[in-house]
Amino acid sequence: MKSPKDIRSNTFIGKKAVLVVFKCKKEFETEEQTKELEFLSKTLRIKIIKTFVYKPDLVRSSLYIGKGRLEEIKEFIDTEGADFLIFGDELTPVQQRNIENFLKIRVIDRTELILHIFGEHAKSKEGKIQVELAQLSYILPRLTGYGISLSRIGGGIGIKGPGEMKLEIYRRRIKEKIHRLKKSIEGIERHREIIRKSRKRKNLPIVAVIGYTNVGKTSIINKMSSSELYVANKLFSTLDPATRGVYLRENKMCLMTDTVGLLHNIPHHMIEAFKSTLEEVSFADLILCVYDSSSPNMDRQYNTVIEVLKLLSCEDKPRIDVYNKLDLLQPEDLHILKNRYPETVFVSAHSGEGLDVLKKRIGEVLYENPVRL
Numbered sequence: 001m002k003s004p005k006d007i008r009s010n011t012f013i014g015k016k017a018v019l020v021v022f023k024c025k026k027e028f029e030t031e032e033q034t035k036e037l038e039f040l041s042k043t044l045r046i047k048i049i050k051t052f053v054y055k056p057d058l059v060r061s062s063l064y065i066g067k068g069r070l071e072e073i074k075e076f077i078d079t080e081g082a083d084f085l086i087f088g089d090e091l092t093p094v095q096q097r098n099i100e101n102f103l104k105i106r107v108i109d110r111t112e113l114i115l116h117i118f119g120e121h122a123k124s125k126e127g128k129i130q131v132e133l134a135q136l137s138y139i140l141p142r143l144t145g146y147g148i149s150l151s152r153i154g155g156g157i158g159i160k161g162p163g164e165m166k167l168e169i170y171r172r173r174i175k176e177k178i179h180r181l182k183k184s185i186e187g188i189e190r191h192r193e194i195i196r197k198s199r200k201r202k203n204l205p206i207v208a209v210i211g212y213t214n215v216g217k218t219s220i221i222n223k224m225s226s227s228e229l230y231v232a233n234k235l236f237s238t239l240d241p242a243t244r245g246v247y248l249r250e251n252k253m254c255l256m257t258d259t260v261g262l263l264h265n266i267p268h269h270m271i272e273a274f275k276s277t278l279e280e281v282s283f284a285d286l287i288l289c290v291y292d293s294s295s296p297n298m299d300r301q302y303n304t305v306i307e308v309l310k311l312l313s314c315e316d317k318p319r320i321d322v323y324n325k326l327d328l329l330q331p332e333d334l335h336i337l338k339n340r341y342p343e344t345v346f347v348s349a350h351s352g353e354g355l356d357v358l359k360k361r362i363g364e365v366l367y368e369n370p371v372r373l
């Protein structure tokens with residue numbers, strides 16, 4: 001019997017996909033959403049051959065979108081030979097199965113796309129456990145759609161057929177695995193607690209770096225600590241956050257902790273799985289909220305960060321807003337932003353500009369007005 005997590009194949013490289021997105025209230029939001037889905041696909045090396053953009057008022061519950069729209073998509077798929085369909089919104093297991101049955105190709109929603117990226121990028125034992133938990137929690141309610149037939153051949157009334165029995169075995173195995181993974185995560189949390197206590201004994205303040213994915217969190221930590229943590233122009237490069245010592249000024253140091261990149265509307269079970277990693281933020285003395293100042297979706301980045309800070313009950317902690325990638329800004333735009341946000345620190349992890357100011361500000365917050373836990 002295949003392992004439950006291998007039920008869906010994970011080979012995406014060079015595969016052709018059709019993207020379906022739904023119009024948002026504002027046109028630029030639709031564009032942002034489309035770009036984000038294209039970037040997620042690119043991270044998995046998928047080729048998007050066509051994007052269908054539909055108005056959300058055509059939404060139907062059992063298929064999510066109207067039959068006419070699906071027929072239009074099917075005609076394109078049959079002519080152009082797409083390998084699968086990527087759906088911009090989250091689908092229920094039933095909707096996903098119904099659309100797959102209609103189109104006769106595999107359908108992946110935004111959540112599944114993110115889960116596959118997580119699967120590719122998790123390297124440490126801890127990262128892998130967290131990703132597997134998120135993947136299995138996603139798969140469990142969708143098992144019937146994943147090619148496991150529910151045939152009743154061989155079963156009489158009230159007696160389960162072989163398909164159903166197989167399904168129940170899979171279900172039980174997945175539930176058992178989820179239970180084991182949760183236990184392992186509890187073990188990881190205990191281990192983290194020991195590390196935290198040992199840091200406390202050394203009395204070094206902790207700075208957590210959070211922000212939307214790909215804004216340059218890891219690059220800033222690398223530059224400030226002369227490290228070489230993994231950086232890439234991909235979404236979710238960091239799934240195994242590391243902590244590095246940063247020298248601030250004479251006799252003053254801090255520890256900087258990286259975190260998993262955020263994305264708007266991240267499904268709940270993913271946050272659940274990564275909670276032990278994100279919880280590092282709760283134990284920090286200061287939070288650096290990093291934004292990509294060259295990105296058109298600053299509002300979305302900001303709202304997502306605030307949402308996660310609330311979720312972690314950290315919205316009242318000392319924090320510094322950092323606008324990264326200033327090297328990509330036109331001087332006049334930088335000038336406008338600096339005037340508008342005088343409290344924000346503008347930096348470029350690439351050129352190093354502004355990082356001395358950032359160190360100074362961190363030092364002031366940690367050592368001159370310390371609100372230590």
Ligand SMILES: Nc1nc2c(ncn2[C@@H]2O[C@H](COP(=O)(O)OP(=O)(O)OP(=O)(O)O)[C@@H](O)[C@H]2O)c(=O)[nH]1
Pocket residue numbers: 211212213214215216217218219220230231232233234235236237238239260261262324325326327328347348349350351
């Ligand atoms: N031009 C420019 N690019 C930058 C700067 N900082 C980071 N980058 C690039 O932005 C991309 C993402 O950088 P990372 O440091 O991996 O970003 P991250 O926030 O850690 O991303 P995740 O771990 O995926 O959440 C990489 O291609 C970096 O080279 C900067 O100051 N200027």
Ligand SMILES: [Mg+2]
Pocket residue numbers: 217218219230231237238258
């Ligand atoms: Mg990173």
